[in-house]
Amino acid sequence: MAKINKKEKIKSANNPPLSKIKLKSADEVSEFAENIINTVREPLLVLDKDLRVIKASRSFYDFFKVSSDETIGTLIYDLGNHQWNIPKLRELLETILPEKTTFDNYEVEHDFSTIGKRIMLLNARQIKRALGKEKIILLAIEDITDRKKSEDALKKAKEMAESADRLKSAFLATMSHELRTPLNSIIGFTGILLKELAGPLNEEQSKQLNMIKGSGQHLLELINDVLDISKVEAGELVVSLKPFNFSKSINKVISIVQPLANKKELKLRSNISPDINNIISDERRVEQVFLNILNNAIKFTERGFVEVNCETQNDQIITRITDTGIGIKKEDMEKLFKPFSQIDMGITRTRYGTGLGLSICKKLLEKLNGTISVESQFSVGSIFTVTLPINGE
């Protein structure tokens, strides 16, 4: 405060103070003040120490639909046939203001007979008159009824959207559980029959049972993915960070997808830097991410190889999965990590997939403080790069 005062003093040395501006008569001063008051768009009242109206702005008369005759000299509470006898206003003028001298954004709601229910923000100032010791009060009134209304509507709309979203997630979670139960018995019994525990099968029977098993497993993947994405969206996906051997996990995932690669006669190579040991992360989720990416790489590669490279760099483990597959078009890159966006091309329709895998990977990696990115050249191949912090943070 002291600093500001000093500045003002310097300024006033060069410029004459307001009172010295060439306003000679009291009339001129009064006119000057009135002009200011009438210019302000917000309704404004000037009250004397007894809370009687000395002056009101033009906007006040317009807004409250009252005349100056019924306003000037009247006690504020008596204005407009005692309409202004508002408890909260009394509190402001009689309790708060004498103590604080200024008070801003004091919210008052009142039902006026002339203009209906209004919500107002009041700014009050208690000022000492230049001459004499009497105090006056300036009361600026801002009508925020419409603003409040749209704010409330917005809030309601937001709440509704959020509750619909929660409902959707809960529905998906319940549904996927309910769907899984009968599916478990489809997959299980098919497996038992295929084991020929219930008797030998002929070639055609095995073939068709294998198809049931394959479709069942695909359906199960879909359901698990839907459950995962609904958990992510509901904010219910919890990761548990614990140390585990990273290269062991990568090798485990590679051994799971190896049969797939063999079937397509693809080379599946890995190159894990020997300095990679333990990482603090969520083992199951990390394996889920790499299983997904490797499955994709093999799924979308017809000839050539899929390669996994792991190295450490500044407290991060960087894993690159390179394939010589169909690649991704530039315009499709953006869609890649969004839910339900398996890129639609004639050729991919024959491939199983939920279109959820990569979006789940991205969300999971965000949870694990990691990243995923992709470089690709259409019909040449893709490189997916995953980074994970070694200490989990």
Add this chain to the structure above:
Amino acid sequence: MKSKVMVVEDNKQNMYMITYLLESYSYEVIQSFNGIDGIKKAKEEKPDIILLDIQLPEMDGYDIARELKKNEELRNIPIIAVTAYAMMGDKEKAMDAGVIGYIEKPIDPDTFVSQMEAFLPSHLVQRGKN
């Protein structure tokens, strides 16, 4: 004498499947479709191992496991949870309740029995199919 496996599972088809598999491998199966019955039968039959579904109506698998662990005579019977992938996150909760192993649903008929046998003292493992 055949080793006894108690299965607590509320879904009839899952129960049939697990029973069929275990009986194919010469195990005796004691079926129970809910927790209260399961605890009662465990006391009567003293099974060698218990396979427990977690999501059961009224008394869930955790409650059943805790209840079994309170009983002096049943305390040492290994309890394996047979539960869906979605519930795997609750591993610690299950371990606290006294579950020593997990078999994930959907069960894989190729590996199910050997997954269970991993938790069974070796002299109780049945050799060969029926």
